[in-house]
Amino acid sequence: MKRRFKKLQSIQGALRFHELSFVVLIVMTALMSFNWALAWQKSSQQSLRLSSINTHVQHLRGDLYRQLKEVFDVVFLDDALAVEEYYLFVERINGYLLKLKALTQSAEEEALIVHIENAYSKFYQETSRFIGADVLSLEDIAWLDHQLEEQTFRQLEKAFGDLERYLQQQQRHLTDSDERMFGKMILSEATPIILALVLLSISKWFVRRNMLAPLRNVTKGAKIISTGDFNHQIPLMGVDELRRLSLAINTMAEELSSNRDKLIETKKQAALGELVPLVAHNIRNPLAGIRAAAQVSIEEANEESRAVLKDIIVAVDRLENWVTSLLMYLHPLKPQLVESTLIELTDNALSLIELQLNEKSIKLSRHGWASAAHQVNMDNNLMEQVIFNLVQNAIEAAPTNSVIDIYYWQNQYQIGLQIDDQGVGFEENPGIENSQLHKKLNCGLGIPFAQKVIKQHQGELCFENLPEGGARVSLMFDLGATAVH
Structure with missing residues (x-):
């Protein structure tokens, strides 16, 4: 983990991290858009399915009323063509029922369709005997006029009503679901924008902290060092490349400081090399005369003067040794x-x-x-x-x-x-x-x-x-x- 984090501290690692972040952001946005597209497609298909069921039910209902009319035309008007129309509507209604069964996706829907199918089957059984009968009694006619409308057709209407209420309820649920999905979609669409802003803020902070600030320190430090302050140290901070650059400049400053000290020492040695031999020459000549005079005088001097002259000779010899040491300073031994x-x-x-x-x-x-x-x-x-x-x-x-x-x-x-x-x-x-x-x-x-x-x-x-x-x-x-x- 530390090794991976360390890789992010380089410019190359930071760029790769940002590239990967934007790729992840793009993939996330694409996946979210794909999921919402699938959800909208599913919602649209459900809406179309409910509309198709409602359309088939309305067609079935309309054909049922027209079929009932053909029954009355056969019974009361003795219309021969009505019989053919009657059976034509039977085929069409059965076709609608098959289509409705094909569109069902739940047991509840299937039960409602079966309820309509059963009610229609009873209607067909009760009306088909009137189509094939040659002579109808007054009771049959009375039943057709009252019983069929009050009982059988009422059951059909109830079945249709149940299915319509179900469809309306499903449509409301679908509308509510679409509204919720739309609200979530707005929120989810804002998520990539928020993530992009967060990533932008993090990138800005990272660049400012690990690149811009260290660069300013390097620039400022280079200016200070250029003025001759070789003791100035640039802080080692930021990405690895800038840390190495700062370390290289600090090392260069230390080497320049060392070289400057050596140059100053060399100049001092050169100055002393010119001055000290001259001073030594000017000192040695008088010292030699003083020592020679003291040695000559010591033989003829009294005891007290002889002690002073001996001290003079010792002091002159010591000064001579010091001059010799001073010359050795120029050529260190x-x-x-x-x-x-x-x-x-x-x-x-x-x-x-x-x-x-x-x-x-x-x-x-x-x-x-x-x-x-x-x-x-x-x-x-x-x-x-x-x-x-x-x-x-x-x-x-x-x-x-x-x-x-x-x-x-x-x-x-x-x-x-x-x-x-x-x-x-x-x-x-x-x-x-x-x-x-x-x-x-x-x-x-x-x-x-x-x-x-x-x-x-x-x-x-x-x-x-x-x-x-x-x-x-x-x-x-x-x-x-x-x-x-």
Whole structure:
């Protein structure tokens, strides 16, 4: 049953259903017309039969009176030709009786005809003796004049009257039946019209619900998708063909969205490919000079200056590694994983940012540093640069004399780092693929670089505004992907 109903959900199945419905409607109308034609034919035949019986009875009755006249002509006028006419009427009346018997269709009709036949038989017996007699007595003549008319003929009239009343009654029944049949015929003739209207309404509803409405959705959805909103989904509704068309357009939109993201990523990579080597070149040259100067000066410096120069050399080497990692970002390689903790990586990144903190009188507050951090496998250079960029963004957004809180947390399944500032928060989610937004937030390449690195480490980077004000950036990593085994 479900399979048959499913077939109706296609355009071909719907058309076949409508064709079959109209064929059934035509056949039903034809059958009804045929039945009514048969009923009218039967009624007409019955009416003709009753009319024929009535006609034969009237003819029989008329001939009977003429036969009686011939009897009187024979008896009182001595008309020789009347005898021949008398027997001629006998044949005709017997013929009418045979025809009446042939027309009867019920026992009641047959009994009425037999009643007439018996009454006529008695009339014939009583009158035929007058036809063959040579001499009639006065008593016979008196009987003929009174008894025949008062008794025998009265019985005939009664028989005729019974049959006529029966015929009138049957005719009334037939008329009533015709009237009822005509009323039913009008009602039955209206039935196909009503069914046609119902079928038309159902067809209109079906077409509107399963074809027109889905087509409007497809047209509207195609226009929306053409504007660049590839996330729009056309509802899967209507007949199977339209559902498949909607699904195909949705799939196309998803593929276009994916291709657009890849194109944007490619453009960003191309832009970075032009920018980063230039930045790296301009950074490496001064760094090389600073390191060389520090190395030359370290031999002649006192103990206190030597410690500062060593710190400068370490910082320069770290910056050199970051520049190298930034260049690797343009040509992604498999991260060079080493065992470390997220706390150690954060401390290394924060060691280069103290000057910026002092300039804005911003205090850096660490939370969770007392815990025994999990050892994880990460690329130290890449991850330090991610944390450095995110904290630097927080410093730029934070007001003077504020606090930046850094929270380290861990559980059985994950480790994470949260960076909270007291700035104005994000106007939009900076995690979206939108280079204009990065420029507006003054975060440059920090966030796209962080996203790339976090993704390489199978982690997650989230951005949110805090209810009390400020913004939060969260890094989360599954221990199953980064833990040391």
